[in-house]
Amino acid sequence: MRMRDEYSYVRGFNIQTEWGAAGTDAWLKFDAQRYKTMIHTGKQKFPNINTVRVWLSFDAYISDKEKYLSAIKTACEIISAEGIKIIPTYFNGWFGLPAFGGFTAECVSKNMYEQYRVYLKDCVNAVKNADILMHDIANEPYNNVYGTDRAFNKVSEFLEEMIRVLRTVDGRRITVGSQCCYFNGEKKIRDVTRLAPSVDVISLHPYNQHNRPKDVFEAETVELMDYIETFGKPFLITECCWGAPTEDERLPYLESELETFSKLGVGYIVQGLFTSPVADLHPIEESHMTEGLYMAFLDRNLNVRKHHDIFNKF
Numbered sequence: 105m106r107m108r109d110e111y112s113y114v115r116g117f118n119i120q121t122e123w124g125a126a127g128t129d130a131w132l133k134f135d136a137q138r139y140k141t142m143i144h145t146g147k148q149k150f151p152n153i154n155t156v157r158v159w160l161s162f163d164a165y166i167s168d169k170e171k172y173l174s175a176i177k178t179a180c181e182i183i184s185a186e187g188i189k190i191i192p193t194y195f196n197g198w199f200g201l202p203a204f205g206g207f208t209a210e211c212v213s214k215n216m217y218e219q220y221r222v223y224l225k226d227c228v229n230a231v232k233n234a235d236i237l238m239h240d241i242a243n244e245p246y247n248n249v250y251g252t253d254r255a256f257n258k259v260s261e262f263l264e265e266m267i268r269v270l271r272t273v274d275g276r277r278i279t280v281g282s283q284c285c286y287f288n289g290e291k292k293i294r295d296v297t298r299l300a301p302s303v304d305v306i307s308l309h310p311y312n313q314h315n316r317p318k319d320v321f322e323a324e325t326v327e328l329m330d331y332i333e334t335f336g337k338p339f340l341i342t343e344c345c346w347g348a349p350t351e352d353e354r355l356p357y358l359e360s361e362l363e364t365f366s367k368l369g370v371g372y373i374v375q376g377l378f379t380s381p382v383a384d385l386h387p388i389e390e391s392h393m394t395e396g397l398y399m400a401f402l403d404r405n406l407n408v409r410k411h412h413d414i415f416n417k418f
Contacts, residue, residue, distance in 0.1 A: 106369070108329060110338040111305070114237075114371025115418070116155035116188070117146070117401065118343060125202045125381035127161020132168055134175035140182045145406045146377050147186045150415050155237055156183060157191040157281075157342055157373050163205040165223050173230040180234035189237040191342065191373070193281065194224055195266070197245035197259070200383025208248045209255035212262035220262075221269050228273050238277040238305055240342065241266050246295050247283060260298050267302050277304035281342045296332065306332055306339035311346040311361070318360045325364050341365060341372040347397030349388045351410035354398070358414050366418040374415065375399045378406075 122142065124130040147153055158179065164172040176192075183190055196206035212220075228239070241263055249255040267278055280303055282295050300306060310328060312321045332339050344361045348354035365372045376385055379400040388396040401412040 107333050107336060107338045108340070108368075108370045111340040111371040112369045114155050114340050114373065115152045115415075116157065116373040117150075117153060117377035118157045118159070118373060118375045119143075119146075119377045120159065120380040120382040120385060122378050122380050122404070125204070125383070126163065127159065127196075127205045128164045128167055130159075130382075131161055131164040131172050131175045134171075134179070136175075136178050136182065139179060142378060142406065143182055143186055143188070146402065147188065149402065149406070149408050150377075152416060152418075153188055155189045155191060155371075155373060156377070157193055157240065158183070159193050159196065159204070159243065160227055161205055162195060162207070162220070162223055165226070166219075169226070173226060176227065177230045177234075180231045180236075184235040189235050190231070191237050191240050191279075192227065192231055193240040193243050194227055195220075195242035195245065197247045198243055198283075199248070202381070202383060204382055206243075207245075207262075209252075209258040212258055214261070214265075217262070217265055220266065224266055224269055225273050228270060232274060236274075236276050238279050239270055239274065240307065241270065241278060241280045241303075243281045244283040244309065245280060256298075263299070264302050279303050279305040279307040279342070281307050281309060283309050296335070300335040300337060304337065306335060306337050307342040308332070308339065309343035310341060311344060312357055312364075313346050315346070315356055316360070318363065321360045322364045322367070325368060329368060329370065339370070341370060343375045344372050345374040345399065347375075347384055347399035349396035349398060351412070355411045355414075358411060362414060362418055374401070376401070378402055379404050 121130040180190055199206055245259050280299050346357040376399050379386055384397040385400045387398050403409050
């Protein structure tokens, strides 16, 4: 059996709230009733959803621990009640405009680990009764190392320690959402090589960022999957579907990525379900701080955007 087959059934979304551009507002201004409506509507519009990836927030935890933990517990209960599995993501190495909140090598020195350990344990205990598919330690943790060996090693050691800590409080599988998605770069190959021994599941973000023709993108994806298979661990895609300013401009990305991943039998979680102030999840006219990568599948009124019903095709 191919290692990708274990999670080939996964179909889902990354989700953010429709309020708050960062984790602090998302969780400390949490509206449980609205969130319930959002999740229920998302499931109605996209019946194939079986998994969501939920971004947690160290910043929100530091700002108001009790309110934050109550919010993430409630959110996970709401999602589980819809029969949807959850991949909680605890840390973040990606910084958009506006910045969501996250970490760099500068703030993960070993003398700083203890607060992160406490945060991780508290989060896991808060969501432990939810239907967790696996734990994602960090989203794109190497985005800010820029090929610097010292920074790369600091981040790697931090991830390995957080994986060790999580294993002491919960026995479910662990992954790290890596931006490793092409073969043409030593750093991106090295990311997976370093992570693979520590994780149970390899998860990747293979966007067709440069809008390559379907056949070219498919060939690149086959090569990537063959490489990942050599590690002997199951894997899935936890971000995909590159964005564009308009629906018509985005359609080629949707078609090439979803058709390729479905054809090759790999599970995927697209970016993202809801329109949000979070970077890349809102129309370009709503903020000058954007690259125009409007990645939401539902608009402000929770209606499916033009062309985005393609998700239901697969």
